[in-house]
Each structure stands twice: as structure tokens, then as C-alpha cells.
Amino acid sequence: MKRIAESELIINSRGALYHIDLRPEELAGTVITVGDPDRVAVVSRYFDTVEVRRQHREFVSATGTYKGKRITVISSGIGTDNIDIVLNELDALVNIDLNTREEKPEKTSLNIIRLGTCGSLQADIPVDSWVAGTHGLGIDNLLHYYAFEQTEEEVGLLQQFVTQTQFGSQFSQPYLAACSVQLLKHFVEGYHQGITVTCPGFYGPQGRVLRLGLRNPGLIEAFTHFSSGAHRIANFEMETSAIYGLGRLLGHHCLSLNAVVANRVSKTFSSDGGKAVTNLIENALDKIAAID
Ligand code: R1P
Ligand code: URA
Structure with a gap:
């Protein structure tokens, strides 16, 4: 196997990967x-035990464990630029030997589940509800x-x-990249399903106008009206397509679950987005703990 150079895979003095500062x-x-x-503390508050906490930049x-499951x-x-870092470094932790700097012959697949927030693009997917993204549709360029x-x-x-x-x-x-069907089947009850569009920005790329005009003012409405067989666009946010695309390339199982904090059709915003996310975390943790 080819040795990966110091410039390509950066390992810090702790023996951890540079950006996420985690060891295998x-x-x-x-x-x-x-x-x-800040959501890391909200999720880990539910853990039975926490064995390690790290922080480097935004990572x-x-x-720890939740109901006995190590998470x-x-x-x-x-x-998605940050997802490039997180997915590559998570994968390197399990699939590259950090001592020899060589790819391991036997690969490990992680289950990677995003718990995020999003904007809904459908009137019948209201604020405070949850969406499981069947596909990530990237208009962000990373893949x-x-x-x-x-x-x-x-x-x-x-x-x-x-x-x-x-x-x-x-x-x-x-x-476009599909989610892990294997993971999706655990998140049916209580979740809307649909395509999640991943945008390269929160304002113009999501059709928000404050002081700047848009190149294509009808684009977001066109997303709402898109349909192909049983598929439609449910929501948009800023990470899912890269998680699904890179996750699949690297051999991991990925799913993106998002709480709706804004509905762009009804122009409504959650009065307590924090609660919607906490509810999603509680529901998802129980389902994650039950996955073999
Ligand atoms: C924008 O406010 C951010 O919120 C959404 C978007 O994807 C973007 O990251 O997700 P998170 O709440 O997980 O950050
Ligand atoms: N996150 C986004 O990216 N867009 C929204 O409208 C809400 C959360």
C-alpha cells in the first residue's frame, strides 16, 4: 500500500487527526x-457516560454511550467545505493506519447520521416537524x-x-446521492421523507432577499414544484449532499435528519427552533440505540 505523506494527512502531537483532533x-x-x-453538548447530555471530549476550531x-451504544x-x-474535512478525517481514523500511513486492507463502515436544522419547501411539512432526506441534491459543487x-x-x-x-x-x-436505505428504514415513523437540497449559502442560494437581488428569483419556487414519480424536494440546508456523496465513496452508511425551523412556502419560522431540535435528538437517539 502507498504511504500517505505528512502534507496530505496531518497528524498532531497527540496522534490525532489535525482538524477534528480525534485519535482512532x-x-x-x-x-x-x-x-x-453547541449542539454537541445538547446531544451528549443524554449519554450514560462520556469517555472523551475534544474541541478544535468548529469541530x-x-x-460516550447512550443506552449502552457507543456513539x-x-x-x-x-x-459542505467543512463536511469535506469531517468525512475524510472520520474515514481516515478507521480506514488508514496512522502509524504506517497506509490504507488498511480491511475496511470499516461507519454509521453516520446528521441531526440538523433545515428550511421546508413544502406547505405540508410544517415548522417543528422532521425530515429524513432520501437523497441529497447538491448545488454546492464539492463532489x-x-x-x-x-x-x-x-x-x-x-x-x-x-x-x-x-x-x-x-x-x-x-x-445527487441517495441516503443509506438500510439506515432510513429505522426512521420512518414521525419523519417526512423527500429530497434534501444542499445549498452553498443561506441567503442568495436559498432565495432569501435582504438587500441583494437574485440571479434567478423563481428558483426556490421551482424546487417546491419539482416532482418525479414519488419523489419531491422536501427541504434544504447546507451539508447533506456532501455527507451522502462522500459517505458513499468512502463506504459508510449515511442519513440526514433535519428539524424544520423555517417554512419557505408559508413564510413561517419556528417560535422555538431549539425545542424542535431537542425533540429530534431525543427521538433519533432512541432509534440509533436500537440499530444493530
Ligand atoms: C444554517 O443556519 C445552518 O443550519 C443548518 C444548515 O445546514 C446550516 O449548517 O444546519 P445545522 O443547524 O446543523 O447547522
Ligand atoms: N438551515 C438552512 O440552511 N436553511 C433554513 O432555512 C433553515 C435552517
Whole structure:
């Protein structure tokens, strides 16, 4: 196996990966990712025990057990650029030998579940409800830097998306990656399902106008009206497509669950978004603990 150079995989003086500051033995096989670093304390508050807590930049983490299941919760901060770091470093912790700097011959698959917040794009997916993303549709560009192959189903859905929304060449080419069906089946009751669009920003890329005009003012409404067979766009946020795309390339099982804090059709905002997220965390932790 080829040795990975010091410049490519940065290991700190603790023997931990540079950005997330975790060592292999400090990572559990089940990983919860959250955007907000403060949400790590909210999730780990439910743990029976916490064996390690780390913090470096926006990457706050805690590893412990919940109802006996070993779980790591880690914050990514906002955006797919941060997901590039978190997913690659999580994978390196299990699939690269940090002593020899060589890829391990036997690979380990992590279960990676995002617990985040999102905006709903459907009138019947109200604020404070939860969405399980069946697919991440990326308008963010990250996966184009990797040799990423889409399945036939993904290519077909994407073509429909481009045609129906007239998603123009002034933007980066969109990409699509499905969630882990294996994980999704544990999160049916209580969850809306649909495609999650991942945006490269919160304002213009999500159609919000404060003082700046938009290149394509009808884009978000076109997302709401998109449909292909049983598929429609449920929501948008800023990380899911990269988690699904990189997760699949690296051989991990990924699912993104998001609490709706804003509904962009009814123009409503959750009066207590924090409570909606806490409810999601409580529900998801019990379901995660029950996964074999
Ligand atoms: C924007 O406010 C942030 O909230 C959503 C978006 O994806 C973006 O990261 O998720 P988190 O609440 O998990 O950060
Ligand atoms: N996060 C987003 O990215 N968008 C929203 O509207 C709400 C949360």
C-alpha cells in the first residue's frame, strides 16, 4: 500500500487527526454529526457516560454511550467545505493506519447520521416537524472534485430536476446521492421523507432577499414544484449532499435528519427552533440505540 505523506494527512502531537483532533480509539462506530458546535453538548447530555471530549476550531466532539451504544457526536460547523474535512478525517481514523500511513486492507463502515436544522419547501411539512432526506441534491459543487459516479436512478432524477427547474449553467452542475436505505428504514415513523437540497449559502442560494437581488428569483419556487414519480424536494440546508456523496465513496452508511425551523412556502419560522431540535435528538437517539 502507498504511504500517505505528512502534507496530505496531518497528524498532531497527540496522534490525532489535525482538524477534528480525534485519535482512532476515541471514535465510535456510530457517529452523529451536527452543524452547531453547541449542539454537541445538547446531544451528549443524554449519554450514560462520556469517555472523551475534544474541541478544535468548529469541530467539537464527545464520545460516550447512550443506552449502552457507543456513539461519537461531532460538529461540522456550516457548509459542505467543512463536511469535506469531517468525512475524510472520520474515514481516515478507521480506514488508514496512522502509524504506517497506509490504507488498511480491511475496511470499516461507519454509521453516520446528521441531526440538523433545515428550511421546508413544502406547505405540508410544517415548522417543528422532521425530515429524513432520501437523497441529497447538491448545488454546492464539492463532489465534482472527486471521481464520483452516480447511479442510473440518481442520473435520471437529476435530469428531471434540471429540466423542470431550468437549473441554469450560470450555477455549478448539480449532483445527487441517495441516503443509506438500510439506515432510513429505522426512521420512518414521525419523519417526512423527500429530497434534501444542499445549498452553498443561506441567503442568495436559498432565495432569501435582504438587500441583494437574485440571479434567478423563481428558483426556490421551482424546487417546491419539482416532482418525479414519488419523489419531491422536501427541504434544504447546507451539508447533506456532501455527507451522502462522500459517505458513499468512502463506504459508510449515511442519513440526514433535519428539524424544520423555517417554512419557505408559508413564510413561517419556528417560535422555538431549539425545542424542535431537542425533540429530534431525543427521538433519533432512541432509534440509533436500537440499530444493530
Ligand atoms: C444554517 O443556519 C445552518 O443550519 C443548518 C444548515 O445546514 C446550516 O449548517 O444546519 P445545522 O443547524 O446543523 O447547522
Ligand atoms: N438551515 C438552512 O440552511 N436553511 C433554513 O432555512 C433553515 C435552517
